[in-house]
Amino acid sequence: MAKPVSDSHSNREAVQATNDDASASKLSCVKKGYMKDDYVHFFVRRPVRRSPIVNRGYFARWAALRKLLNQFLDTEVGEKGQ
Secondary structure, three states: OOHHHHHHHHHHHHHHHHHHHHHHHHHHHHHOOOOOOHHHHHHHOOOOOOOOHHHHHHHHHHHHHHHHHHHHHHHHHHHHOO
């Protein structure tokens, strides 16, 4: 049974709000020098300044995922060459 149109619309708005919040957090980190991203400002409609704990938390998650991704990519390249 299909969901009512209003539920679908509110779900899209919730997903968009989550995306906007994450983009604003990333821009806040970039402006504080935690990371470099030359393009994030194109995706943020309303820049906000996040608290230091939010900036650090966002950066910690970003750094951990980046490290794991690089380790995975290094492992895959090494295993294929053997």
